[in-house]
Amino acid sequence: MEYAVAMKGITKSFGGIQALKHVDLELRQGEIMGIVGDNGAGKSTLMKVLSGAYQADEGEIYIFGKQAQIHNPLDSFKLGISMIYQDLALFNNLDVANNIFVGRELVWGPLGMTLNKKGMYKRAEELIKDLRVDIKSPKLNVARMSGGQRQMVACARAIAFQSKIMILDEPTAALGVTEANKLLGLIKNLKNLGLSILLITQRIPDILAIADRVFVLKGGVRQQILNVKDATLDDVVTLIVKGKDSNIEIADDIKYQSFG
Amino acid sequence: MKYKPSLIMNLSGYIEIIFRKYTPLLILLVTIVIFSFIAPNFLTLGNFRLMLRQMSFVTISATGLMFVMVGGGIDLSVGSQIILTNIVLSLMISSTYGYGIDPLIAIPVCLVLGTFLGMTNGVLSNILKVHPLIITLGTAFIYKGIGYIIAGGRNIDGLPDSFRVYGQGYVGLIPVPIIIMVFVVIIGAYFLHNTNFGSRVYAMGGNQEAARLVGINIKQKKVVVFAICGFASGITAVVLLSRVFNGQVTTGAGIEFDALTAALLGGVSFAGGEGTIFGLITGVMIIAVLNNGMQLFGLPDFYQNIIKGALLLAAVGYDQYQKNRRSKETVTRVAA
Numbered sequence: 001m002e003y004a005v006a007m008k009g010i011t012k013s014f015g016g017i018q019a020l021k022h023v024d025l026e027l028r029q030g031e032i033m034g035i036v037g038d039n040g041a042g043k044s045t046l047m048k049v050l051s052g053a054y055q056a057d058e059g060e061i062y063i064f065g066k067q068a069q070i071h072n073p074l075d076s077f078k079l080g081i082s083m084i085y086q087d088l089a090l091f092n093n094l095d096v097a098n099n100i101f102v103g104r105e106l107v108w109g110p111l112g113m114t115l116n117k118k119g120m121y122k123r124a125e126e127l128i129k130d131l132r133v134d135i136k137s138p139k140l141n142v143a144r145m146s147g148g149q150r151q152m153v154a155c156a157r158a159i160a161f162q163s164k165i166m167i168l169d170e171p172t173a174a175l176g177v178t179e180a181n182k183l184l185g186l187i188k189n190l191k192n193l194g195l196s197i198l199l200i201t202q203r204i205p206d207i208l209a210i211a212d213r214v215f216v217l218k219g220g221v222r223q224q225i226l227n228v229k230d231a232t233l234d235d236v237v238t239l240i241v242k243g244k245d246s247n248i249e250i251a252d253d254i255k256y257q258s259f260g
Numbered sequence: 261m262k263y264k265p266s267l268i269m270n271l272s273g274y275i276e277i278i279f280r281k282y283t284p285l286l287i288l289l290v291t292i293v294i295f296s297f298i299a300p301n302f303l304t305l306g307n308f309r310l311m312l313r314q315m316s317f318v319t320i321s322a323t324g325l326m327f328v329m330v331g332g333g334i335d336l337s338v339g340s341q342i343i344l345t346n347i348v349l350s351l352m353i354s355s356t357y358g359y360g361i362d363p364l365i366a367i368p369v370c371l372v373l374g375t376f377l378g379m380t381n382g383v384l385s386n387i388l389k390v391h392p393l394i395i396t397l398g399t400a401f402i403y404k405g406i407g408y409i410i411a412g413g414r415n416i417d418g419l420p421d422s423f424r425v426y427g428q429g430y431v432g433l434i435p436v437p438i439i440i441m442v443f444v445v446i447i448g449a450y451f452l453h454n455t456n457f458g459s460r461v462y463a464m465g466g467n468q469e470a471a472r473l474v475g476i477n478i479k480q481k482k483v484v485v486f487a488i489c490g491f492a493s494g495i496t497a498v499v500l501l502s503r504v505f506n507g508q509v510t511t512g513a514g515i516e517f518d519a520l521t522a523a524l525l526g527g528v529s530f531a532g533g534e535g536t537i538f539g540l541i542t543g544v545m546i547i548a549v550l551n552n553g554m555q556l557f558g559l560p561d562f563y564q565n566i567i568k569g570a571l572l573l574a575a576v577g578y579d580q581y582q583k584n585r586r587s588k589e590t591v592t593r594v595a596a
Contacts, residue, residue: 053473074475089473092586093466093533102463103474105456113455143586 002065004029004165004196005050010059012045019045020220022059027165029064032187032197034207034228037217038240043200046217047167050198051083052076063165077104082158083167090150092143096135097124099142100157127156131186148179155186166190167198172206184210204236218243283578284526284542291546295553302556309435315548316441317496317503317512319541322519323448324378324492326540327485329523330452332465332532333385333392335486338519340403341377341493342500342512345370347407347416349497350507356418357507363423371494377403378490382483392486400516408509416507427502437499444495449537451488461485465532521568522547524575531583 005027012020020042027033035043048054050061052073061068063079070076076083090099097120106116106123124138133152135145142153151171158166168187172180180203188210191197201207207214208228216223216239223244226235296303321338328335351358352366381399385392429436452458464471464481472478493512500511526543528535550571554564 051473072475073473077475083473085473089467089470091463091466091470091533093462098459098462102459103471103476105459107456113457115454115456115459117454 002029003027003062004031004064005198006062006065007046007050008060008062010046010049010056010061012042012049012054012056018220020049020056023217023220023222025215025222026225027196027198028212029196030191030194031212032191032199032210033225034204034211034214035198035200035217036202036204036207036214036236036240040219041217041240042220043217044169045220047083047169047198047200050076051081051167053083077161077163080162080164081167082161082163082165083169084151084154084158084171085169090142090153092141095139095141096128096153096156097121097138099153100124100127100138100160104161123160124156127160128152131156131159146179147174148176148182151175151179151183152186155183155190159190163195165196165198167200169200170202171199172201172203180206204233207236208233216240284539284546287525288542288546288549291549291553295549295557299553299556302553307552307556311548311552312438313435314552315544316435316437317500318515318518318522318547319441319544320444320492320496320499321515322522322540322544323444323537324489325516325519326448326523326528326535326537327452327461327488328392329528329530330465330532330535331461331481331485332468333482333485334520334530335378335381335392335396335489336516336520337377337381337396337400337403338489338493338516339513340400340407341374341490342497342515343509344377344403344407344410345374345494345497346501346511347411347507347509348373349501350416350419351410353420353423354416354418354507355420357414357416358418360420363420367498370498371491374494374497375487375491378493379483379487381490382486385482385486386479404509404513411507411509414507417505419501419505419507423502424505425502427499427505437503440495440499444492445537445541448492452537457484462533465529465534467533517568517572518547518551519544521572521575524572524579529583530576530579 003026005025007023007025010020010023010025011018023042023046025046035047037043045054049056050070052070052075055071061070063081068075068079070079091102094102101120101124106119108114108116121138128135128138131152133149133156135149135152142150145153171183171187175183184206187197187199199207199211208231211228214226214228214231214236216226216236218240221243223239226239301307321342325335325338349366349370352361352369353363354360377399381392381396384395384399388395425436426440427437431439452461460471460476460481463474464476464478468478496515497512501507504511522543523535523540524530524543525546526535526539526541528540528543550568551564554567
């Protein structure tokens with residue numbers, strides 16, 4: 001089977017701390033895979049390796065069956081990968097359209113550097129309509145937007161460039177219930193559009209609601225991949241806390257806290 | 261019940277937006293009105309032409325400096341870059357003290373030198389990973405020192421008459437420095453506001469880490485914006501030397517102070533990512549009116565310095581106030 005993403009033996013250290021230890025990950029085409037683990041498990045580090053923000057010390061990455069060399073975020077983008085960061089990585093000094101197109105502006109003219117502002121605003125407006133987002137105009141400054149609206153702008157940026165693989169890092173962390181549900185609906189829609197999605201979150205019920213499989217990391221080591229339809233909340237939490245090999249008993253209060 | 265702002269609140273909101281947007285223009289108008297009453301000969305056509313010519317030097321430098329500031333940096337070595345390129349150029353073209361080289365050959369060399377000096381600031385900023393404020397403070401002393409050594413305490417005269425045109429010439433009724441200024445401003449505005457390069461410089465100034473994550477080459481952009489600033493310093497050196505027509509180590513000294521104050525007054529943020537060329541021009545005009553008005557009013561130099569220093573602090577304070585306010589608004593909205 002040709003995977004959208006296959007990461008093999010990924011190792012990454014920061015000084016003396018080994019954040020990832022020979023991690024393998026396989027993302028099927030058109031699926032949503034949840035990435036879970038406790039704080040410091042290595043979830044964001046693994047995804048940042050895929051997005052080019054970090055470079056792995058060891059390991060190989062295959063995108064749609066072809067070995068890929070990802071040295072920086074631009075390499076990752078060229079392979080059709082978009083990452084939406086936990087802190088959103090938006091530009092508060094720019095409007096919606098400029099946030100969507102920054103770094104990949106629509107240009108025209110003989111030198112290929114004059115901005116096609118009309119085209120960018122038109123496309124941004126179309127994206128806002130497609131996403132059914134409550135943003136009145138692409139000329140609005142993102143600094144004046146709510147957390148949910150900002151998250152949608154970040155999603156629109158990924159969609160604008162027809163990414164094939166999308167990574168979302170804690171997308172619902174700062175959102176209220178209504179906005180979080182809207183976003184989860186949007187992620188499902190993106191899957192229906194054919195995108196393969198990796199979703200990092202601490203909210204396990206979110207994953208059980210929309211993901212196909214869930215990938216569990218603990219202490220930088222891959223534990224297991226579970227099929228969501230066969231897994232329960234307890235199974236996931238047990239793996240996060242105990243890992244696959246440990247015989248440690250989980251105290252009831254830890255179980256309870258994990259569900260937030 | 262849904263919250264609905266009252267008419268008065270709406271109105272005050274609009275007034276605030278208009279006030280924020282047009283504050284520099286308002287300050288300019290107020291300054292002009294005040295000096296029209298208190299400074300003799302201020303409100304004459306001849307004086308305004310003189311002011312325009314005086315402001316052309318600062319405008320050219322400030323346009324270059326704006327690229328650095330929008331990108332989130334600062335260049336305090338602009339004046340020293342002008343001193344060094346000015347001395348090198350005068351030595352190249354002077355038939356008395358220098359080599360008597362044709363200005364048409366020497367000017368491009370001077371522009372390359374200016375670009376190189378600016379570029380050095382960018383490269384050092386990348387290598388040392390220290391705020392450009394410190395880097396350019398250091399290079400300012402180095403560039404100025406080299407200028408003094410090369411000049412050897414002389415005033416370099418013996419410049420060819422053909423060189424007068426850039427600082428003293430006219431096209432019709434319009435002085436050449438003003439034409440050069442307009443040309444620089446148009447090119448600057450095009451690159452900053454209408455190209456993908458400019459868009460990325462704004463992004464870099466707004467959020468450097470986010471810019472890196474969308475694939476913008478931060479190190480390269482830093483070097484380029486400093487190089488543009490150096491290139492603008494080179495142009496200023498040519499125009500100023502042609503105007504003064506004598507290679508002196510004092511020419512251009514401290515111009516960065518006026519350029520910086522003008523940029524801040526015009527809405528270019530000290531923290532980067534904000535500002536327009538239109539705002540910058542307004543800021544330069546405020547400085548030009550102030551310099552000229554205070555001179556005509558007969559205010560001693562010391563008082564002028566105090567007023568300009570206070571103005572710089574006020575501009576920085578206002579910039580910071582706006583920034584804090586916007587940050588608070590953003591936090592409130594995101595949390596809402």
